[in-house]
Amino acid sequence: AQKITQTQPGMFVQEKEAVTLDCTYDTSDPSYGLFWYKQPSSGEMIFLIYQGSYDQQNATEGRYSLNFQKARKSANLVISASQLGDSAMYFCAMRGVSGGGADGLTFGKGTHLIIQP
Amino acid sequence: DTGVSQDPRHKITKRGQNVTFRCDPISEHNRLYWYRQTLGQGPEFLTYFQNEAQLEKSRLLSDRFSAERPKGSFSTLEIQRTEQGDSAMYLCASSFPGKYEQYFGPGTRLTVT
Numbered sequence: 001a002q003k004i005t006q007t008q009p010g011m012f013v014q015e016k017e018a019v020t021l022d023c024t025y026d027t028s029d030p031s032y033g034l035f036w037y038k039q040p041s042s043g044e045m046i047f048l049i050y051q052g053s054y055d056q057q058n059a060t061e062g063r064y065s066l067n068f069q070k071a072r073k074s075a076n077l078v079i080s081a082s083q084l085g086d087s088a089m090y091f092c093a094m095r096g097v098s099g100g101g102a103d104g105l106t107f108g109k110g111t112h113l114i115i116q117p
Numbered sequence: 118d119t120g121v122s123q124d125p126r127h128k129i130t131k132r133g134q135n136v137t138f139r140c141d142p143i144s145e146h147n148r149l150y151w152y153r154q155t156l157g158q159g160p161e162f163l164t165y166f167q168n169e170a171q172l173e174k175s176r177l178l179s180d181r182f183s184a185e186r187p188k189g190s191f192s193t194l195e196i197q198r199t200e201q202g203d204s205a206m207y208l209c210a211s212s213f214p215g216k217y218e219q220y221f222g223p224g225t226r227l228t229v230t
Binding site: 046 | 148157158159172206208218219220222
């Protein structure tokens with residue numbers, strides 16, 4: 001079975017600082033993908049970044065980068081130069097070939113990030 | 118290009134009643150997913166369609182739940198004989214052929230009284 005663990009229930013960060021949100025995963029699938037989503041208080045899940053397990057380079061999307069360490073089974077999200085609008089819940093998720101389903105995502109419990117001015 | 122839309126946004130129903138939710142995916146997205154999210158938790162996968170075919174169903178999807186996507190476009194999720202434990206946010210997502218990223222709708226918040 002697949003499992004995502006996010007060990008930080010909440011984080012407070014000063015505006016303009018970099019933020020690292022932790023995510024570890026467990027899977028027996030040889031091929032899998034890792035995602036990060038942002039959920040503001042409005043409730044909508046916003047796709048941020050994707051990393052395939054066979055991708056050679058860490059994924060980046062603007063201020064977001066994914067620090068993928070396959071041997072450690074970690075996929076941390078790094079947000080550079082944080083902004084007040086980054087305050088939200090952040091979810092790490094995984095897709096795999098088997099376990100929870102080939103295409104259905106398995107989500108962690110999330111990290112509530114609060115950016116302080 | 119409009120995003121994923123869901124209707125209704127909120128639904129309050131009495132225990133034992135049936136409810137139906139609708140999801141319209143992004144056009145040209147052939148895959149459509151349903152998730153359920155309870156307070157303080159991440160979304161949980163329920164089921165997914167590729168075009169009109171329902172390819173996966175989670176163990177969470179009890180016999181009271183049924184989903185359809187008759188023409189490979191919009192989808193409906195029906196819950197029969199609702200229970201208080203069904204109270205949750207029901208999220209729909211879609212993805213483009215060959216892409217793994219799933220794009221979510223705003224959700225339908227169900228409250229069973």
